[in-house]
Every structure is written in C-alpha cells, then in structure tokens.
Amino acid sequence: MDSLVAQLQMQYRNYVLSLYQQGFLDDQFTELKSLQDDGSPDFVSEVLSLFFDDCVKLVGNMARALDQTGTVDFSQVGASVHQLKGSSSSVGAKRVKGLCINFKELCEAKNYEGCVRCLQQVDIEYKTLKAKLQDMFNLEKQIVQAGGIVPQVDIK
Amino acid sequence: MGMAAAESQFHVLAVDDSLFDRKLIERLLQKSSCQVTTVESGYKALEFLGLRQGIESNDPTALSPSPQEVEVNLIITDYCMPGMTGYDLLKRVKESSAFKNIPVVIMSSENVPARISRCLEEGAEEFFLKPVRLADLNKLKPHMMKTKLKNQKFEAIENPSNDENGTAAAGEPEIKDSVEMGIKILPIQSEPEPKQVLLHVVQQEEQTPSNNKRKSMEEGLSTDRPRPRLEGIATAV
Numbered sequence: 001m002d003s004l005v006a007q008l009q010m011q012y013r014n015y016v017l018s019l020y021q022q023g024f025l026d027d028q029f030t031e032l033k034s035l036q037d038d039g040s041p042d043f044v045s046e047v048l049s050l051f052f053d054d055c056v057k058l059v060g061n062m063a064r065a066l067d068q069t070g071t072v073d074f075s076q077v078g079a080s081v082h083q084l085k086g087s088s089s090s091v092g093a094k095r096v097k098g099l100c101i102n103f104k105e106l107c108e109a110k111n112y113e114g115c116v117r118c119l120q121q122v123d124i125e126y127k128t129l130k131a132k133l134q135d136m137f138n139l140e141k142q143i144v145q146a147g148g149i150v151p152q153v154d155i156k
Numbered sequence: 157m158g159m160a161a162a163e164s165q166f167h168v169l170a171v172d173d174s175l176f177d178r179k180l181i182e183r184l185l186q187k188s189s190c191q192v193t194t195v196e197s198g199y200k201a202l203e204f205l206g207l208r209q210g211i212e213s214n215d216p217t218a219l220s221p222s223p224q225e226v227e228v229n230l231i232i233t234d235y236c237m238p239g240m241t242g243y244d245l246l247k248r249v250k251e252s253s254a255f256k257n258i259p260v261v262i263m264s265s266e267n268v269p270a271r272i273s274r275c276l277e278e279g280a281e282e283f284f285l286k287p288v289r290l291a292d293l294n295k296l297k298p299h300m301m302k303t304k305l306k307n308q309k310f311e312a313i314e315n316p317s318n319d320e321n322g323t324a325a326a327g328e329p330e331i332k333d334s335v336e337m338g339i340k341i342l343p344i345q346s347e348p349e350p351k352q353v354l355l356h357v358v359q360q361e362e363q364t365p366s367n368n369k370r371k372s373m374e375e376g377l378s379t380d381r382p383r384p385r386l387e388g389i390a391t392a393v
Contacts, residue, residue, distance in 0.1 A: 028287050035183050035290070043183055050176045086265040087176050090287040 005148030012139045016153040029092025051091045055126040058084045078107040095125050166300040167191040171201045171233035188293045198240030229300040235264035250279040259299040
C-alpha cells in the first residue's frame, strides 16, 4: 500500500512539474492552488470548470465572427480574444494566454488567415490543457483513494 | 450573498461582469478574511449600496441602507464592464455624500497609464492589474481599517461642510482640506490615534505623488506602501 501511494505521489509530482516545464501552466496556477484550502477544497477544479466553459463559449464566438461571407468584424473577434486572454491569464493557462496575445495582434492587423489559423491553435491548445489537467486530477484522486495525501509540488 | 453585519471583519463589495473573475476575487477576499458580496454590474453595486439613479439615502422611497446592516469597507471593481464602467461607478460613489468615504479599488487586465491615472485622480485608492493576487489584497487592509475607524470614532465630528470638499476633484483643494481635517482631528489628541501622523505623511506625500503614480503606470503595480488618505483629498498626478 505504502509503496503504491509513494509511487503515485512521485508520478503526480513529475507530471505537475512537466506541465510547468512544458509551458502549459505558470505561477498564476500555483497562486490558485494556494487559495484552495479545507474551507474551499474544490476551488481549483471549480475555477477551471468555469475557464473551460468560457473557452467553449468564446471560441464559438470567434468562429462565428470569422465565418462571415461578407466583411469580418475583427473588433468582435478581438473582444472575445480579450476576454479569453484575461481568463487564461487569471488561471495560469500559459500557452493559451500566449496564443491570445498573438491573436490580438492578428485581429488588430485584420489578418483574416492569420486569425483563422490562430483560432484553430487556440482550440487545440485549450482542449489539450483540459485533458492534461484531467489526468492530473485523476492522479490526485488515485492518491487519495490509495490512502495518501496529494503532495504540494514545489515549482523551482 | 447575504448582507454582512458590521462586526470585526471587513466587508468588501466586489464588482465584475465576468463570473469567472467574480469567483476568483471572492476567494481571494475570503482568504484575506474579508466578508464578500459580489455583484455583476455597477448598477447592482449602487443598488446594493442603496443608491439608485442618484437618489440618496434621505429619500424615503429609495432603498436606504441602515449603516449597521450594509457597512461596506471597500469597493473593488473591474474597469471594463458593459454599461457602467468601473470608472463610472467610482465617480458615482465619490460624488455621493453618503458613500464617498468608501475606498474604491479598480482592477483591469490592461496596463493603460492614462486609464490608471484617471482612476487615481478620481479618487481610487489603488489600481490593480489582473490577475489580482493575495499580496495585492494585503495592501488594502490599511484603507479598510481607516473606514472602520472613521465610522466608529468620527461620526460625531463629521459635518456637512465636508461634502463640498469631498466632491471637488479639480483644482487644488488638498492643502486646504488637510488643514481643515487637522482642525477636526486635534480635539482627539488624548487618544493614541495615528491620524495626526497620517496627516503629516499625507502632506509629504502630496508633494511627491508623481513617483508613486508613475511606478503604478509603468509597472502596473499599486504603490508600495499603504498611502494613508483622508477623505476629501484628491491626489494630483
């Protein structure tokens, strides 16, 4: 039993570290984790849920705004990008945020093809992050089920 | 969110049109041991305070708050909101004789120096760049403490002539206000009250506000040390 917990904990640590190292997460995510406590044990997953709901909604808005047969309203696209940039920044979704920064410039330049490509990337990126975080939460669950405690991962 | 009784905890009214951001600021404030009420718009904020369409608390038909029930020690608001922006809300609060003493903090995801200085000029205590962190909120304690102390100790001293000073944002009323506040505060010498020290510090600060503000603009950070401010004083930039 003990070795299972230890094994899972090590797996978890490595996984979380890799998410930071690969640039999926930044220190804002660490900040969010620090806000979670016994009084609000599901804070991080609740916030992430809201974030991914936002992603679906905003990506949809952007797709619709870009899918015009006539003139594209880049300010409309830009408004959704701005929102997504804000929430990705607040959640520590580093790659998504980075893409939004590029996306914003493409909107300002009214670069249609650039925007369409960037939107595809954003779509892939948030879905990838969602899957990775799901794996992370699953590991947490496994640790707890095995009788262990989810370790604090020190990001250095 | 229920109304908080004015106990020893600070009560903060948080305004943001994004559900996500509301959740975040709520958790941050709770973690800072504050009672929180979140609303989604400037209108809802004014409603909560009891200011609807400029009708103030002496109108019997308005939703007038009784000070014991709806004491708000700080308003923290997003800047970019549809309809009434955080700046509009700030103005409304500062123009209200009932609520102008409530410290207001503005949050924004964009570092726009002109925006920041405009808000600070209008009377905002701090301007935070999003994402707001716990460390940022720790800077707010002195501002909220002032309101609580003020409510508890200065109610007898508050007099109507304060209003005209409070709403003056243009011109240079700072020194004049400082002197008047000084006169009001002197009778309380017997208490170990830091207000006299604050008064001195404020006057010193008024002479060099630009450094702090510039730092805010350049770095997007709120100023390092808590800037003690007495009501009615607008900081020139």
